[in-house]
Amino acid sequence: MIELDAIDRKILRALAEDATLGAGALGRRFDMSQPAMWRRVKRLQDAGAFRARRLVLDAEKLGFGVTGFLGVKLATKGRVSLEDFERAVSAIPEVQTIEHVLGMYDYRLRVVARDIPDFERVLRRRIMTLPGAGDVEANVLLSEERRPGPLG
C-alpha cells in the first residue's frame, strides 16, 4: 500500500478529472519542476494508484438516454452457475459494469439503453433470460456525481 502526502492527493484528484495532464502541466499547477512531478506521477502509477483511463462521453448526445442499475439475485447458487452467469452477462454490450456484491442481491449491473422501451427490451430479453437469474430489481438513474473521497 502506498502512503500519500497532500501533493500526491492533489495530483490524483487532478488526474481523476483530466487524465491527459502531463508532468509539465501538473508541475505548473502545483508549483513543481517537471522532472520532480514526473517522478511523483511515476511513483503513483507504479504503485497502481490509478488504473487505465476512462473516456468520458456524453451518453445522451450519443443517443443513450437511460442508465439503469439492476440488482440481480441468482435463483440457483453454486460455483458453476456463478461463472456461467458472469460469462453471459459480461457479453451483453449494454451492460457497462458488473459488481459481485453481498447482501440482498448477488450482482449489481449498470446498464445503458436508448430510452425506456429499449431499457425494458434489454431487461426482458437479455437480463431475465441469463442463466441462473432470479429476482431482478431495476432503478433508473436520475443523477450522479463522483466525489474526490479521501483525496479531497
Added chain:
Amino acid sequence: MLDDVDRRILRQMQAAPELPNAELAVRCDLTSATCYRRIEKMQASGVLKGQQAVIDWQALGYAVEVSLRITLDKTQTRAFDDFIEAAREVRHVIEIQTFLGRVDVRLSVISRDMGHYQQIYREQILGLPHIADIEALMHVARIKQSEGLPL
C-alpha cells in the same frame, strides 16, 4: 450528428484512451489529420468530454467498499437536497446517485477495514437527514468496469 467514422473513432478510443493520435488514426484506417479534425469536432460539440484516470482505492488502502441504498422520507419537501448536501460532506463517500425506483439515493462508501466502515457508518452516515431506510451491499469483486457505451 455523428456518422460511422466518428463512431469508429469513439469505439477505438473507448478501448484504448491513451493511444496517441497517430496510432489511433491507423486503427481507424484514417489519416492523422482527418482523425484529429474529427476528434476536435466531437470535443467542440460536447460528445467527447475528456479522459479521467480511474483511481484504484484498494491500492490506496481502502479495502472495503459498501453500497448504501437509501430510501428518504419524502414527506419532507427538501429531503433530497438536504440529504445530498450533507452526504457531500462525508469524506469517504466517493459516489452519490439518485434514482427513480424503489431506492432514492445510493452512496458508495470506502473504508480501510470493517472497523473503519463501522465507525463511518455510525458517526457520519446514520446522522444524515431524512433517512427512512438503509440497505447495504458489500462489494466482493468487479467483474466488468469499462463503462463503455455500445457504439
